[in-house]
Amino acid sequence: MTTPVRPTLRLGTRASALAVTQSGMIADRLRTECDVDVELVTISTEGDRSSAPLASMGGQGVFVAALREALVRGDVDLAVHSLKDLPTSADPRLTVAAIPRREDPRDVLVARDGLTLGELPQGARIGTGSPRREAQLRALGLGVEVVGIRGNVDTRIGRIAAGEVDGVLLARAGLLRLGRADEATEVIDPLQMLPAPGQGALACECRVDDDATIQLLQRLDDGDTRAAVTAERSLLATLEAGCSAPVGALAEIAEGDHGDELWLRAVVGDVSGSPTIRLSATGLPSEAAAVGERLAVEMLAEGADALMAVASS
Numbered sequence: 001m002t003t004p005v006r007p008t009l010r011l012g013t014r015a016s017a018l019a020v021t022q023s024g025m026i027a028d029r030l031r032t033e034c035d036v037d038v039e040l041v042t043i044s045t046e047g048d049r050s051s052a053p054l055a056s057m058g059g060q061g062v063f064v065a066a067l068r069e070a071l072v073r074g075d076v077d078l079a080v081h082s083l084k085d086l087p088t089s090a091d092p093r094l095t096v097a098a099i100p101r102r103e104d105p106r107d108v109l110v111a112r113d114g115l116t117l118g119e120l121p122q123g124a125r126i127g128t129g130s131p132r133r134e135a136q137l138r139a140l141g142l143g144v145e146v147v148g149i150r151g152n153v154d155t156r157i158g159r160i161a162a163g164e165v166d167g168v169l170l171a172r173a174g175l176l177r178l179g180r181a182d183e184a185t186e187v188i189d190p191l192q193m194l195p196a197p198g199q200g201a202l203a204c205e206c207r208v209d210d211d212a213t214i215q216l217l218q219r220l221d222d223g224d225t226r227a228a229v230t231a232e233r234s235l236l237a238t239l240e241a242g243c244s245a246p247v248g249a250l251a252e253i254a255e256g257d258h259g260d261e262l263w264l265r266a267v268v269g270d271v272s273g274s275p276t277i278r279l280s281a282t283g284l285p286s287e288a289a290a291v292g293e294r295l296a297v298e299m300l301a302e303g304a305d306a307l308m309a310v311a312s313s
């Protein structure tokens with residue numbers, strides 16, 4: 001007698017606690033909702049091995065490149081990425097077959113003594129390696145000092161206890177997935193700080209010709225999330241901003257009088273303190289890419305190109 005064979009998918013993941021946790025969450029959903037076996041395969045990336053500034057290694061894309069190579073080689077069948085780390089340029093050999101429902105996209109402050117942004121003393125030292133967070137923090141005019149830091153969530157929060165910084169800015173989604181959301185001392189309103197395009201969302205990528213895996217993954221796809229991040233990433237691509245550019249964007253789907261509407265807000269800042277450009281646009285979720293493109297063109301006309309030229313020099 002033969003037992004039916006459950007297919008086994010090999011899921012490639014980075015080794016960080018956050019990457020393993022979010023890959024594990026996708027693996028669990030595949031097991032319970034798609035009836036497949038999943039094996040996690042850890043892949044070490046240059047971004048994990050080195051503590052050099054990310055910009056010197058080609059930005060966040062370094063985390064993605066090694067996973068994509070493993071996919072193309074056939075070492076793994078799917079990879080789970082943080083969508084905000086995924087370059088906007090697609091790899092023609094691969095496809096993002098699922099974007100599951102997004103986690104909270106907002107940034108948080110984790111600060112000593114329970115401090116919120118408004119309670120930070122003049123000259124407080126706030127750690128972030130993100131030009132987007134730095135530019136928006138400066139634009140709040142709080143008189144705080146930005147300290148460049150990177151490393152995994154644990155390392156960054158550890159700088160507070162070590163007395164090196166008074167607080168750090170992080171994505172709430174990462175803390176939630178790690179079960180550490182209660183360490184945030186303030187969840188920052190997107191009115192003050194817009195998240196990175198795609199923040200809080202995951203992308204499940206596989207080979208473009210792997211129909212069986214594409215079909216399985218499609219069950220995890222969330223239409224509203226896909227529309228929202230499509231608008232955000234289309235804006236980013238049209239601005240021709242790299243992933244380290246000071247660009248924030250957040251799209252939300254809301255029920256309007258004539259069905260669902262997509263509402264996109266975006267900011268282009270500048271770490272040296274030039275005024276930021278903030279604009280918004282609305283449209284149909286089915287036209288998400290066009291909404292993002294249109295908003296980017298408006299922002300460029302308002303001077304976003306000059307801001308970004310400063311940022312990259």
Ligand SMILES: NCc1[nH]cc(CCC(=O)O)c1CC(=O)O
Pocket residue numbers: 082083084085169170171172173174198199200201
């Ligand atoms: N920059 C690295 C990164 N990439 C994805 C997340 C977690 C949040 C997410 O899924 O967007 C983080 C950590 C952070 O920004 O605090």
